[in-house]
Amino acid sequence: MLVKLLASVILLATQAFTANVSASYHYELGLNSTAYQQQFDELLQHGYRLTYISAYSDEHNQTLFSGVWKKTSTSVPWTARHGLTGSQYDTLSTQLKGQNYHPVVLNAYNLPNGEPRFATIWEKASVGTWEQQRDMTEAQLKAKVSSLGQLRITILTRYVVGNQVRFAATWGKRTATDWHGDWFYSLGKTSFDTGSASDGYKAISMNAYSVNGDPIFDVVWQRVSSGGWDAPVMSYQTSGVDKDTYGRTYKGYVGTGFGPRVLTGYYLEGCGIQYAATFEKDS
Numbered sequence: 001m002l003v004k005l006l007a008s009v010i011l012l013a014t015q016a017f018t019a020n021v022s023a024s025y026h027y028e029l030g031l032n033s034t035a036y037q038q039q040f041d042e043l044l045q046h047g048y049r050l051t052y053i054s055a056y057s058d059e060h061n062q063t064l065f066s067g068v069w070k071k072t073s074t075s076v077p078w079t080a081r082h083g084l085t086g087s088q089y090d091t092l093s094t095q096l097k098g099q100n101y102h103p104v105v106l107n108a109y110n111l112p113n114g115e116p117r118f119a120t121i122w123e124k125a126s127v128g129t130w131e132q133q134r135d136m137t138e139a140q141l142k143a144k145v146s147s148l149g150q151l152r153i154t155i156l157t158r159y160v161v162g163n164q165v166r167f168a169a170t171w172g173k174r175t176a177t178d179w180h181g182d183w184f185y186s187l188g189k190t191s192f193d194t195g196s197a198s199d200g201y202k203a204i205s206m207n208a209y210s211v212n213g214d215p216i217f218d219v220v221w222q223r224v225s226s227g228g229w230d231a232p233v234m235s236y237q238t239s240g241v242d243k244d245t246y247g248r249t250y251k252g253y254v255g256t257g258f259g260p261r262v263l264t265g266y267y268l269e270g271c272g273i274q275y276a277a278t279f280e281k282d283s
Contacts, residue, residue: 027250030265032065036067049078052068052260053065053107058273063112077124081107085116089120103122103170128172144193156205166216192276206219206264233281259280260279
């Protein structure tokens with residue numbers, strides 16, 4: 001199943017532009033922890049920074065990682081970690097918050113033995129008020145959303161503690177680029193096709209999970225303007241594609257000036273690992 005995937009976008013890709021934009025990005029799918037760390041270290045040496053990371057399990061309950069990197073000349077300090085326990089994440093959060101960093105990606109996952117772990121990316125930049133909380137039940141998450149009405153969710157992820165589902169989330173200040181501050185989140189949907197790109201919404205945080213061999217999605221949608229009140233950020237989304245199909249989709253989108261933004265995998269019974277992703281017009 002492809003969601004809002006425009007075949008014409010792929011067909012219109014030009015060789016010159018593809019080479020130019022492709023050089024700015026790199027992605028990896030389905031790496032184990034060792035291979036992921038090796039790739040991370042190598043890309044770091046070549047001037048790439050990690051912009052998205054996700055972790056998920058395959059049919060053998062092996063933990064796999066996928067990531068998106070971008071080569072950038074900006075000097076915004078950043079740091080990334082994976083494999084953190086809850087207490088390790090709390091310690092890192094305290095340390096980084098004291099240094100004026102804030103989380104931009106947080107993905108929770110469970111190891112084969114059931115223990116929860118966290119993968120995260122932080123940036124050092126002025127973002128105003130923000131909050132985060134983990135180990136919330138769904139009821140606690142909804143209550144927190146209501147109590148923080150002046151803020152909006154920026155990251156949402158789930159994991160399991162024992163046999164109970166728990167959520168971790170971050171909230172941030174609404175910004176001038178928010179379209180009327182419009183945003184919403186969706187939990188446990190069986191389809192990624194919940195937001196409407198034509199209405200200016202894009203997925204700013206997305207995680208997919210396999211439950212009894214079927215996928216569910218937790219997504220945060222934000223309506224964002226590119227500068228004009230009626231000029232939404234151009235973005236497209238795709239879901240339910242295998243590794244090869246994602247590669248072709250990626251090539252088509254970067255060929256027309258779109259960059260990969262969000263990427264995650266999930267196990268689908270009878271099909272193996274599938275991928276869900278978003279692409280956004282590169283600035």
